[in-house]
Each structure stands twice: as structure tokens, then as C-alpha cells.
Amino acid sequence: MKITRSDLDKMPSRYRAGLMNTLSGYKPANLIGSFSESGVTNLAIFNSLIHMGSQPPLLGLLFRPLTVRRDTYANIKANGYFTVNAVSLSIYKEAHHTAAKFEEEESEFEKTGLTASYIGNFPAPFVEESPIKIGCSYQSEYPIKENGTILMLGAIEIVEINDSLLRTDGSLALDKEQVIATVGLDGYALPEIMDRLEYAQPGHKPNSMNHGTQKK
Numbered sequence: 001m002k003i004t005r006s007d008l009d010k011m012p013s014r015y016r017a018g019l020m021n022t023l024s025g026y027k028p029a030n031l032i033g034s035f036s037e038s039g040v041t042n043l044a045i046f047n048s049l050i051h052m053g054s055q056p057p058l059l060g061l062l063f064r065p066l067t068v069r070r071d072t073y074a075n076i077k078a079n080g081y082f083t084v085n086a087v088s089l090s091i092y093k094e095a096h097h098t099a100a101k102f103e104e105e106e107s108e109f110e111k112t113g114l115t116a117s118y119i120g121n122f123p124a125p126f127v128e129e130s131p132i133k134i135g136c137s138y139q140s141e142y143p144i145k146e147n148g149t150i151l152m153l154g155a156i157e158i159v160e161i162n163d164s165l166l167r168t169d170g171s172l173a174l175d176k177e178q179v180i181a182t183v184g185l186d187g188y189a190l191p192e193i194m195d196r197l198e199y200a201q202p203g204h205k206p207n208s209m210n211h212g213t214q215k216k
């Protein structure tokens with residue numbers, strides 16, 4: 001099937017959203033934790049997290065247009081801190097549930113049964129059940145003029161990861177803790193790392209890395 005820009009423009013909006021949300025492929029699933037100004041814990045699933053660079057260590061989050069109440073955005077703007085918690089197989093249903101429109105004073109932790117936990121005095125709630133917990137400070141934001149979304153940048157201040165994930169080269173074996181991926185806004189997938197390849201060089205077909213304990 002071939003789909004042109006004019007076909008896209010003519011599609012019913014839900015159909016187009018379904019197509020566009022899956023067209024760019026699998027995306028990460030993360031729970032964003034924050035505090036409201038009155039101290040209520042908030043949690044929301046986001047699949048738009050982007051690695052924005054390692055030094056300084058930056059993450060990007062894309063927010064939908066601020067046409068309705070967006071607690072996560074408002075909380076981060078008010079407090080300056082948020083957490084990013086990877087979704088694993090054992091909590092994907094609870095994670096999906098956080099997308100429901102709960103009232104501002106209701107905590108998604110309480111409503112979904114996920115557990116709020118704290119690392120030192122970092123001023124935002126983490127998800128106890130998550131194998132990868134990242135604490136970020138708000139840095140800046142960029143309005144996307146084409147559609148009213150907002151790209152927010154956060155700097156990584158603290159990370160807590162389950163030891164089983166960490167490889168000797170610093171990378172994470174995400175499949176060891178069954179970290180899941182999203183497909184659009186309602187599909188959840190369990191990826192498996194099938195290979196790791198050597199650094200790519202011109203004129204040399206990359207080989208599998210298979211040294212030491214790093215099989216995958």
C-alpha cells in the first residue's frame with residue numbers, strides 16, 4: 001500500500017493517529033514521576049523519551065499540546081525535578097493505567113498499586129518496581145511550532161539500576177529485567193537482544209561481539 005501526504009491529511013483523525021503512532025517503530029516505555037505543588041505524587045506513562053547526548057547526560061521528553069490539564073508538565077515546571085522509570089513486564093498493565101485522566105489531587109501510585117520510593121533526598125518519587133530509575137532536573141524546553149507539542153530537556157542527576165542489568169562495558173542488558181517497548185499507544189512488546197555487533201567501519205562487515213561474558 002502506498003500512502004501520500006494528501007491521503008494522510010484526509011484520514012479520520014483516530015486512524016491517522018494509529019498509523020502515525022506506530023509508523024516510527026517500537027518506542028521505550030517509561031513512567032514519569034513528579035510531585036505537585038501541594039505534594040501529591042504523580043505518575044504518567046510516556047513513550048517519547050529520547051537520549052539527547054551523554055555529556056552532559058541529557059534526556060528529552062515530548063509533551064502533547066497544553067490544551068488540557070497536563071499534571072506532569074505543570075509539576076516539573078513548578079518543582080524542577082522528575083523521575084524516569086523503565087517499565088518491565090511485571091508492571092506494564094499498571095503503567096498503562098497511569099494514562100487515565102485521574103484528578104489532580106489523586107495519585108496514580110495509589111490508583112494503580114505501584115509503589116513510590118525515594119533515593120536519598122532527590123525531590124521526586126521513583127517507582128519501586130522499576131529496574132531502572134533515573135532522577136532528572138529540568139533544563140529547558142523547546143516549543144515545536146508545527147504542532148504545539150513541547151520538547152523538554154532534563155539532565156540526569158542520579159541513576160539506580162538493578163545490578164543484573166549492567167554489562168562490563170557500561171551498557172545495559174535491558175532484556176535481563178524484561179524491559180518492555182511500546183507499539184503505538186496500546187501495544188506492548190517484550191524485545192530480546194539477539195546480537196551485539198562490533199564498531200562499524202567502512203569496508204568491513206561487522207562481526208558479532210562475543211568476547212568475555214558479553215554474549216549479548
Ligand SMILES: Cc1cc2nc3c(=O)[nH]c(=O)nc-3n(C[C@H](O)[C@H](O)[C@H](O)COP(=O)(O)O)c2cc1C
Nearest residue numbers: 044045046047048062063064070071072099100185
Ligand atoms: C503508551 C502511552 C504512551 C504515552 N506517551 C506520551 C508521551 O510521550 N507524551 C505525552 O504527552 N503523553 C503521552 N501519553 C499520554 C499520557 O500518559 C497521559 O496524557 C497522562 O494522563 C498524562 O498524565 P498527567 O496529566 O499526570 O501528566 C502516553 C500514553 C500511553 C498509553
